[in-house]
Amino acid sequence: MATAVIYRVYPDDGDVVALMPEIPASVTDPYLITCYQHVGQHGQADYGLVIRQTRSATAREAEPLQRELERIGYSDLQRYERRSPQMRERALREWRRSH
Numbered sequence: 001m002a003t004a005v006i007y008r009v010y011p012d013d014g015d016v017v018a019l020m021p022e023i024p025a026s027v028t029d030p031y032l033i034t035c036y037q038h039v040g041q042h043g044q045a046d047y048g049l050v051i052r053q054t055r056s057a058t059a060r061e062a063e064p065l066q067r068e069l070e071r072i073g074y075s076d077l078q079r080y081e082r083r084s085p086q087m088r089e090r091a092l093r094e095w096r097r098s099h
Contacts (some may be wrong), residue, residue, distance in 0.1 A: 002078040004087055005069070007062035008054035016057050016065045019045060021083040024095040033091060036069060047083055056081055 006019040015037060023034040025044030035045035066077060080087075 002076040003074050004080055004083075005066075005074075005077045006080050006083065007057035007065065008050060009057045009061055010054050014061075015039070016061055017045070017050060017054065018062075018065050018069060019047060019050060019083075021047060021080075021087040022090045022094070024091050024098070027099070030092055030095040036065070038065065038068065051082075 003020060004022050006021060008017050008019060009015070010017070018036045020034040020036070024030060024032065025034040026032040031046070032044040033047055035043050035050070037043070062079070066079075069077060
């Protein structure tokens, strides 16, 4: 199964973050999603907050992080620019299923 990923860049330091909008990250908050960065690696993110604080990553900016994700086992990454309503629903369904 493909993993949806949205690459974003923090403008102050150029750090790239991969948002995984269909993978819930919190046992207590169904709206937090999984994210991944070089430093800190897996974490949780508020999608709307990260989108407001960042800009879309270019393919060149995202490439090193995508290679890192593939090295740790993400084999079928599907890149998107924004989360769709269907992605949000899939994450909420997954969160409900696991609780």
